[in-house]
Amino acid sequence: GAVVSQHPSWVICKSGTSVKIECRSLDFQATTMFWYRQFPKQSLMLMATSNEGSKATYEQGVEKDKFLINHASLTLSTLTVTSAHPEDSSFYICSAPGLAGALDEQYFGPGTRLTVT
Amino acid sequence: KQEVTQIPAALSVPEGENLVLNCSFTDSAIYNLQWFRQDPGKGLTSLLLIQSSQREQTSGRLNASLDKSSGRSTLYIAASQPGDSATYLCAVKGISGTYKYIFGTGTRLKVLA
Numbered sequence: 312g313a314v315v316s317q318h319p320s321w322v323i324c325k326s327g328t329s330v331k332i333e334c335r336s337l338d339f340q341a342t343t344m345f346w347y348r349q350f351p352k353q354s355l356m357l358m359a360t361s362n363e364g365s366k367a368t369y370e371q372g373v374e375k376d377k378f379l380i381n382h383a384s385l386t387l388s389t390l391t392v393t394s395a396h397p398e399d400s401s402f403y404i405c406s407a408p409g410l411a412g413a414l415d416e417q418y419f420g421p422g423t424r425l426t427v428t
Numbered sequence: 429k430q431e432v433t434q435i436p437a438a439l440s441v442p443e444g445e446n447l448v449l450n451c452s453f454t455d456s457a458i459y460n461l462q463w464f465r466q467d468p469g470k471g472l473t474s475l476l477l478i479q480s481s482q483r484e485q486t487s488g489r490l491n492a493s494l495d496k497s498s499g500r501s502t503l504y505i506a507a508s509q510p511g512d513s514a515t516y517l518c519a520v521k522g523i524s525g526t527y528k529y530i531f532g533t534g535t536r537l538k539v540l541a
Contacts, residue, residue: 343527345528345529347531352536353534354517354531354532354533354534355472355517355519355531356531357528357529357530357531360528402469404471404472406529408527416460416462416474416477417462417519417521417527417529418474419464419471419472419474420471421470421471422470422471424469
């Protein structure tokens with residue numbers, strides 16, 4: 312099956328700094344990728360849809376100026392958490408749809424655990 | 429707006445029991461439904477994918493069914509083992525817009541040895 316990687320797998324940063332998380336599709340191209348956030352003991356919440364070559368689409372309640380998404384190529388999307396605060400500490404997971412499009416499954420990255428101190 | 433709910437939220441069973449996890453969704457206009465397993469602090473492991481035209485899928489001790497018209501799916505785990513302990517998530521892909529998945533609330537399963 313298709314493989315999606317994320318980097319870093321975990322990161323600790325100080326409050327007020329920015330953190331960039333990368334999501335890569337390793338063996339397929341993805342014009343669309345999705346970013347999710349998961350707080351402890353909660354389910355995954357969709358944050359935004361990353362579109363190659365165009366602006367990301369954010370879900371209601373997600374601050375687009377705080378969570379910057381750049382989908383610069385067909386295999387890479389980045390999420391930058393700007394001016395991070397402790398409440399941004401969470402598990403961030405990206406995904407991409409398989410090449411079969413609507414009927415294919417979603418392939419998920421292993422996640423990035425962000426801790427803001 | 430699609431909402432996905434899973435019942436029960438948590439489940440603790442003795443080893444060897446057969447069990448059923450439930451997933452319900454409010455909008456039946458879906459492409460497919462996927463079941464995942466998530467171990468603590470880890471990412472997602474895909475278990476089963478059911479297309480909207482399918483009624484069920486099977487993999488080993490796992491069987492997932494889909495009743496799209498009633499907005500329900502069940503995950504059946506036969507002869508549960510302690511290694512099955514994890515959180516199980518269902519997710520649906522809607523037919524409108526992009527291929528985004530909406531996740532359920534999850535069921536935390538603990539199988540006791």
